[in-house]
Amino acid sequence: MIADSTKQRLDELVARYPEKRSALIPILHEVQAEVGYLSPEAIQWVAGYLGLSPADVMSVASFYDMLNLEPVGRHMIYVCHNLSCSLLGAERLIRHLEERLGIRVGETTPDGLITLKRMECLASCGTAPAIQVDGVYYERMTIQKLDELLAKLRDGRLGRSRT
Amino acid sequence: MAFEKILTRYQDIPNYTGTIEDYLAQGGYQALPKALREFQPAQLVEEVKKSGLRGRGGAGFPCGVKWGFIPKDPSRPKYLVCNCDESEPGTFKDRMLIEQDPHQLIEGIVISSYAIGCHLAFIYCRGEFVEGARRLERALAEAYRQGYLGENILGSGFDLDLYVHRGAGAYICGEETGLLESLEGKRGQPRVKPPFPAIAGLYRSPTVVNNVETLCNVPHIVLRGADWYASIGPPKSTGPRLFSVSGHVERPGNYELPMSVTLRELIFEHAGGIRNGRRLKAVIPGGSSAPVLTEQHLDLRMDFESLAAAGSMGGSGGVIVMDDTVCMVRVGEIVSRFYHHESCGQCTQCREGTAWLHKVLSRIERGQGRKEDLEVLLDMCDNMKGKTICVLSDAAAMPIESYLKYFRDEFEAHIRERACPFAGQGTF
């Protein structure tokens, strides 16, 4: 399920650390990028690769907000809803996205294109309100900029960058 | 007189992109050979102690003193971990430092590693810093190629390997022992202290954890001397500090200033004052964990001591400014939602306390508060402090207590009128 070129990268990651297990989270990032999400098979594979139990890997993966244990859309939108972004209209952006996408926060559009998530402070408060799409920042967001961005996502003008 | 930028001097160089060529052209990598040639490791620790440099990650702990706790025993490996988890709401300086001038951090890490006898170091970057991590990786490759990292650095006989390690989204991994657990491939749950990381840190070996900005100061101290550094700012809060200013100001952004700057100067001179000619209502001076301040505090100096004396803290340097349209109950709801979401759940007081705070504040904000709720909140806060494995629990309680201290009438109005008096105002 994991390409040889990826596996080579994982071997290099493991070699950085005095203890193999340290590579677990970087490896979960890589595998998630390749498979799309951390499916039970993906967890099993990582567990086998590092010599850990699947339950152990699962327990670690479930701790982190960026690791997805359920299928997600082709694009992931994180909207910061912490204080500085809220002061400058984050809730309005979230309502607008929910309306435009026809989904609630936490859901994926029926065509599998976009998953919408609320996130805590993204360290972009000076250019609030801020969002991230597939790991790329979009700052000082407005309703108009959101609409332009959604249009680009829909017609495929924004490829999916590896996060 | 304009303050001479030190950590952000690259901002004044046209077309600066942070490559190694750019960094070298502005005098970068001159501190490293000086440190390796002119200082024994122990002398460097002394120099940093003398500079008065205090940690910029939150606690303000003296950096050289922390380094001094590392045992000298050469038989055990030692580690240095740079904390680039930057997740304290309102803080956005470390991201700028790694994206705009990554070599300044790398040079700081190599010198600091030499000072504590470390040969393997990590930069723990929060998972959301995809671009930041990429730029750091690129800079690391350049530094290896030119002999600033790897074996026998600049012919000194000193070896260091340095890697970027990405987290995956969890505020608690900013707490240094949560960070170490995460770096070991586990859930980021803070460890019981003692032992502190200096004695038993990464892989149970002596470890220094320092914030990005803290380490960026080190090359400048080496190059220009501890006395020069100590002459900047108040005697107990030396050196430049990056203040991340956000919220309702005309010019939000990072401002590098001595900590003798007053809150008034920071907000009204540097950040251009309150937006749309409105009035200042409240300001959080050191990230969302810091108790709130008001207009009466505007002449406070932004150093660690003055902010602590006023009942708040310098924290992470994140300054969140709010104008008079802001509902403080709603602020409490947002801040408590954050700590509730980020509590790792190991300690009952924190797990239950953060959940309750959020629940009660939400119901007050929705006009469903009860008369006794304010006492319930204060009791809960009291019970959350000083009893847990890490201080997230305190960080969740202290701000709420401060909102009640300065804005109690607003909480009471919500309960009395069974509605938020600010509904429909502003963008909140």
Ligand SMILES: Cc1cc2nc3c(=O)[nH]c(=O)nc-3n(C[C@H](O)[C@H](O)[C@H](O)COP(=O)(O)O)c2cc1C
């Ligand atoms: C809940 C919590 C979150 C923290 N988050 C960060 C962080 O994101 N970045 C950081 O540098 N320090 C953070 N700290 C402080 C670290 O535990 C540690 O004190 C710091 O990294 C030490 O570096 P310094 O002495 O250079 O400041 C946090 C502390 C707590 C309790």
Ligand code: SF4
């Ligand atoms: S205080 Fe909260 S975050 Fe810290 S260890 Fe306890 S439960 Fe976890």
Ligand code: FES
């Ligand atoms: S509050 Fe949104 S980026 Fe910090």
